[in-house]
Amino acid sequence: MYKIFIAEDDELIRDELKTLLENAGYSAAAADDFDDVCAQILSSGCDLVLMDINIPGENGETLLRRLRKSCKTPVIMVTSRADEADELISMSFGADDYITKPYNPAILLLRISAVLKRCGKAQQRSYRGFEVNSAKGCLDNGEREIILTKNEMIIFRELLDSLGEIVTRDRLMTALWDNDEYINDNALTVNISRLRAKLSELGFDGAIETRKKQGYVLK
Amino acid sequence: MNFKEFLADKKLSCALAVIALLTDICFMRAYGVPWEVVLFCTAVLMIALFIALMVSFLKKRSFYNTLNERLEQLDKKYLVCETLDTPAFIEGKILCNALYRTNKAMCEEIDIYRRSISELADFVELWVHEIKLPLSSLELMLYNSGYTDKRALKQLRRIDGCIDTVLYYSRAENAEKDYIIKNASLRGAVAEAVKKLREDMLLSGAELDMELSDVSVMTDSKWLTFISEQILSNSLKYLSPKRPGKIKIYCNEQDGRTLLVFEDNGIGISSNDLARIFEKSFTGENGRTGQRSTGMGLYIVKTLCVRLGHSLNAQSVKDEYTRITIGFAKNDFYKF
Incomplete structure (x- = not known):
């Protein structure tokens, strides 16, 4: 589970x-006092920092600069x-x-997962023996290969990220729109x-299940 | 000022001088002074008077004519005082002094307003920053509670839109507020606006066709996002009920300039209204009959475009289409 550190002064x-x-599905830690946020971030061992630019004390910019001197933890x-x-x-x-x-x-949420992926913190992607190759836009197991369009790939990756869980249409829509589709x-x-x-062509009949009024599940 | 005008102004002094001379002549003749002496004295007096008049005329003419000329030429007429040499006669000195003092008083007066406007603008920026915090909390709360009510989210977005209008109105009206013109991705700025309008777009069922190649233009991308958002939300507001909505966004090159085009197949704008849509508080037929309109959105768009040096044009045929075009100046213009 990824740990995300929140540096935000508004309590609510x-x-x-x-x-x-x-x-x-992340674990979250937050700064409660703003005396030395940099040390708090470093000791928290987080995978990503969500930082408000206007936090009290040291502002976001100086904090970011100081943080960059000692670690490469991605920052949004x-x-x-x-x-x-x-x-x-x-x-x-050096914000990501x-x-x-x-x-x-x-x-x-989408940006967080994108940054985590970019920083190589995401898991290997494969589905029932097929490797998901986003660069080539295909699913491939060495013998067979099936080409997906950009939209299909975005949807498939979103479903795969939550394998076995319900993914709402709204979430799929967000992912598509955020990728300029x-x-x-x-x-x-x-x-x-x-x-x-x-x-189905690959023999995975009924792999995507519709849950009425909730969304879709990839099995 | 010519000599005739000058004499007309001095007619009382001249008349008195003539009367005095005639009286002198009569007086001298009565005492039997010979004609030669009388004529000689009169001539000497007249020449002296004439020279005095001429000197005074020349001094005044050079001062007042320069004043008038400078007033003609100057763009900011109130600066005329600074361009003049101190005149060599007393009325001129008094005038210059008075001009200088009234100018100074007016500058102080203007400064009071300028400061209060700038303070207001600062406050608006601060306030917008403040008000976005509760908006953020609300949106997060809605999301965490499972987004049960999309209507609430729509109202939240509407509030956010209204707040942005205030912010950009204040920015557009205040010349001091800075903006950054740099190479920005056209696609990125417009995409930001499109994403902000996602809920409205999906609810309206309109089809969006965005074809922007990777062009970069010289602009402030935040401002361009706001401009695009206003134009697009107008398109969504005035979709035609008669046909499925379609919005096209594309760009092309013309004479080295990049043109960004927003086109919709909505209810269009009547030709009477078309010329006035960018005026402040203009609502027109569409604003009165259909959705309520404040008439501020497009005015702010126009002002921002003028500030950024972009051209802005609208074409429309009632019940057919509306096409808004933004033209970006040639990149070299800003390059150093």
């Missing part, structure tokens, strides 16, 4: 973020300022991603049935 947001992350900066300067500064100080308040929680509800349904057909 901090608690809600904790709940959000814990519900999403959060701010409420719709201001280009903040973004430039934090990216140049940047998100503006009020963020969409689904997108925040602006499809509507009908198109999502079409993509899911195409993906089903392709999985």
